[in-house]
Amino acid sequence: LLEDSTVGLSLRVHEGIALIAYDQPGSPVNTLNSRVGPVFEQFFLRIEQDAAIVAAVLVSGKTDSWIAGADIEELQRITAPVDGERxxxxxxxxxxxLAALRKPVIAAIHGAALGGGLEVALACHHRIITDHAKTVLALPEVQLGLIPGAGGTQRLPRTVGLQVALDLILTGKNVRARKALPMGLVHELVHPAILLDVAMQRARQLAHGDRSAVRERRPGLVERALEENSVGRAIIFRKARESVTKKTGGHYPAxxxxxxxxxxxxxxxxxxxxLEEAKRFGELAVSPECRQLAYLFFATTSLKKDTGLPAGQNVAPRAVHKLGVLGAGFMGAGITAVAVQAGTVVRLKDGTVERLASGFKAVRDVVRERLVKRQITRVQFDDTMSLVGGTVDYRGFANVDLVIEAVxxxxxxxxxxxxxVEETTPAAIFASNTSTIPIRDIARAAKRPEQVLGMHFFSPVHRMPLLEVIVTPETSAETTATAVAYGKQLGKTVIVVQDGAGFYVNRILAPYLNECGRMVDEGASxxxxxxxLVQFGFPVGPFTLLDEVGLDIAGKSGPIMEAAFGPRMQPSATLRAVIASGRLGRKARKGFYRYDADGKRQGVDDSIYAMTPVGARRRTLPVEEIQQRAVLPLLNEAVRCLDEGIIRSPRDGDIGAVFGIGFPPFRxxxxxxxxxxxxxxxVAQLDALHARxxxxxxxxKLLRARADRQQPFHP
Ligand code: NAD
Incomplete structure (x- = not known):
């Protein structure tokens, strides 16, 4: 037995096989930090030199993580490119x-093998994974502004072919167990119960040169024609560069x-x-993009642990076994779909059977997406769908734990x-998905205002990662804790905000959209x-966003925001005119843009300009001015939200903007x-704009005060 209990690595020899187990103490996952390297080194030496050892098997001691990647906190401490390179x-x-050991090493993988973890697996001679939902493989480094730095950029293409490797490395996407096998990323897929036995047996066979159980990947004809010559590869690289430029707008160097x-x-x-990999890894590790993405990673991680309650307050959330959803429209169906996918029993209510039927269809479409992508089996699909029941009265609501209304x-x-709801369900918490009505106004009608709050989902619910939980002074700690815990159970990143017009996300969006409207008032196109604004880094520009959200919906919030905050939130003349004209945006194929019958965008609808104060006369505004005038009011409003206690912290404000409206993550x-x-x-830029x-x-106020004190928001 060789063991280093401080890092959690052990090596035990059993009938000639060295069983290496990794179980990092005090952590739910295994990570690779600078202390494990020397221990592995020692183990490799032992394997090589000990004649009694013929092969090795590498396993994890964690229940659902193999090796989750490099220790990101350690990466954060890199301050110079040479340190990253080293x-x-x-x-x-x-x-x-490891790869050069003359005795075979088998990676026996159950749970996530990510980043450096997958790189370890790729260096092993044989990879066996379990057929389990928790077993996923990925090289997600680009999502943190990095590239794989332990040989992954070289080993992966040589393992699965260039095109598949590019797809994985350039997106960082997860590969589920079932897909990893046909892709050639692993050699075997087994039931978790027999993983260790199969691995030990394979170790023995491979040690004796018996490769009969190893299925080698055979590249297809097309792959070989393209990838096995430099001309074909040049085409692949050019196409990949084009696609990355298009997807990232050139904002992400990784x-x-x-x-x-x-x-x-x-x-x-x-x-x-x-050598190139190490050099570029070092450069990227200190890049501003990497810093911001790592910050967002830590912010998200800390929100996962956040109960939503003030520090020191400890109230257990209620378990939500059964959920009631009111309104089977666009949002109600979306919420139902994510709830059943999380295993909750849902009662969905609407006014008529017809509306219920169309809601059911929408739920089914969302769940079906996962079936089509083979992320779930037909049986799992049926099981999931069987969790939804529908009603036109409140039948089945008596024992729901939580009701979310989307009427x-x-x-x-x-x-x-x-x-x-208060009459039919004696105990349920009542959450509203309203986007504009203050929760306290809704709670005014309540007999149990302590059980009323907002759960503001974003559309489409199954794609948008954010949930705003809105509390009033009357909302109880248990109610808040339940909404936060349940939101997390649905896979959302949850921020808790105080009640107020527009809450947080829509409030910072309003002055941004309005200012864009003003620029059109003045003649900008x-x-x-x-x-x-796409160049600035938003996923879509403001007018595309308005068309997507629906002009009717946007039109409802404008007057509410103006009433609450005065002239700075007044929608521009153009916005008001376009909304009054009855255009609805993409859903009705008519908005700021024109659309064909399938909803495909055709170009700006020039007739919009007739609705602007300056008519068809257009002028060009410099890009910098557009960006400055659109974005600074958003930043300024975010600071007001912090000052007023709408958001709890700059962290929540950053996460809300990035996950709620696509504020550029690299910023x-x-x-x-x-x-x-x-x-x-x-402050100087805003003062100049204020004068104009x-x-x-x-x-x-808070922004000026902090500027005067030279006190940044993040220390
Ligand atoms: P929708 O019109 O698609 O759906 C509303 C549904 O509620 C309809 O099916 C209607 O029949 C049903 N309904 C109306 N009165 C009812 C009642 N008394 N009992 C049961 N069902 C009833 O609307 P939507 O876009 O899903 O919006 C619903 C709520 O979600 C609104 O409060 C809206 O502000 C909010 N919201 C919408 C979005 C969005 O992008 N659409 C985003 C966030 C929040």
Whole structure:
């Protein structure tokens, strides 16, 4: 037995097989930090030198994690590119040594093998994984602004072929167990109960040169024709660069670095590829993009542990076994779909059977997506769908734990359903999915206001990762804790915000959209504005967003925001005119843009310009001015939300903006961007804008105070 209990690694020899087990103490997952390298080194030496050992098997001691990747906190401490390069080189050398062992090493994988973890597996001689939902493989480094740094950029293409490897490395996507086998990423797929037995047996066979159980990947004809010659590969690389440029807008250096590094390995050699990999890894590790993405990773992780209650307050959430959903429309169906996928029994209610039927169809369509992608089996699909029951009265509601209402956006209707729920369900918590009505106004009709709060989902519910939980002064701790815990159970990142018009996310969005409308009032073109903000890093421009959300929905919130906050939230003349014209946006194939019958976008609808104060006369605004005028009010409003206690922290404000409206992740969120720009600089820009356009750019009190004190939002 060899053991290092401080890092959690042990090596035990059993009938000639060295069983290496990794079980990092005090952590739910295994990570690779600088302390495990030397221990592995020692183990490899032992395997090599001990004649009694013929092969090795590498297993994890965790229930659902094999090796989850590098220790990100350690990566964060890298301050100079050479340090990152050195770290990468040491990982590469260690895995080179593993790959070069003359005794076979078998990776016996149950749980996630991510990043450095998958790189370890790729360096092993044989990979067996379990057929289990928790077993996923990925090289997710680009999602943190990095590239694989322990040989992954070289080993993966040589294992699964260039095109598949690019798809995995450039997106960082997860590969589920069932897909990993046909892809050639692993050699065997087994039931978790027999993983260790199969691995030990295979170790013995491979040690004796018996490869009969090993299925080698055979590249198809097309793959060989394209990948096995430099002309074909040049085409693949060019296409990949084009696609990355299109998807990232050039804002993220990591995927481009990955392409360079992989190409170098093909052009020259594995060794040259490794050197390039280490160099680029070092450069990326200190890049601003990597810092911001790592920050968001930690912010998300800390929110996963957040109960939503003030520090020191400990109230257990109620378990939600059964959920009631009111309204089988767009949002109600979306909420139902994510709830049944999380295993909750749902009662869905609407006014008529016809509406229920269309809601059911929408639920089914969402769940079916996973069946089509083979993420679930037919049986699992049927089981999931069987969790939904429908009703046009409140049958089946008596024992629901939580009700989420997504009925029409109308206070009287909200009051009516609240009263009905309080009558029919003696104990349920009542959550509203309203996007604009203050929760306290809804709670006014309640007999149990302590059990009323907002759960604001974003559309489409199954794709958007954010949930805003809105509490009033009367909301009880148990109610809050339950909504937060249940939101997390649905897979959402949850921020808790205080009640107020627009809550947080829609409130910071409003002045941004309005200012974009003002620029159109002044003659700027819709394309120019959309383009400038996509260039800034938003996934879509403001007018595309308005068309997607629906102009009727946007139109409802405008007056509410203006009533609450005055002139700075007044929708522009153009926005008001376009909304009044009855255009609905993409769903009705008519908005700021034109659409064909299938909803495909055709270009700006020039007739919009007739609705602007300056008519068809257009002028060009500089990109910088568009970005400045659109984004600064958003940042300023975010600071107001912090000052008023709408959000609890800059962290929540950053997460809300990035996950709720697609604020560019590489900028870290509004508060991170404020810090990066420098608060004094932002204040000066806002003051200048305020002088030009009185009433809309007045600097938030807290922003000016912090700028004066030179106190950034993130220390
Ligand atoms: P929708 O019109 O698609 O659905 C509303 C459904 O509620 C309809 O099927 C209607 O028949 C049903 N309904 C009305 N009164 C009812 C009652 N008394 N009992 C049972 N069912 C009733 O609307 P939607 O877009 O799903 O919006 C619903 C809620 O979600 C609104 O409060 C809206 O502000 C909010 N919201 C919408 C979005 C969005 O993008 N659409 C995003 C976040 C929040």
């Amino acid at each position: 770290l990468s080189r040491s990982g590469q050398l260690l895995l080179d040594r 995927p481009f670095a990955a392409l360079d590094v992989i190409e170098r390995g093909y052009r020259e050699s594995f060794a040259a590829g490794l 029409f956006e109308d206070l009287d209707v909200k009051h009516q359903v609240l009263r009905e 819709i394309e120019d504005i959309d383009k400038a 870290g969120g509004p508060f991170r961007l404020l810090d990066t720009m420098g608060l004094a600089n932002v 356009f009185p009433g809309r750019f007045e600097v938030a």
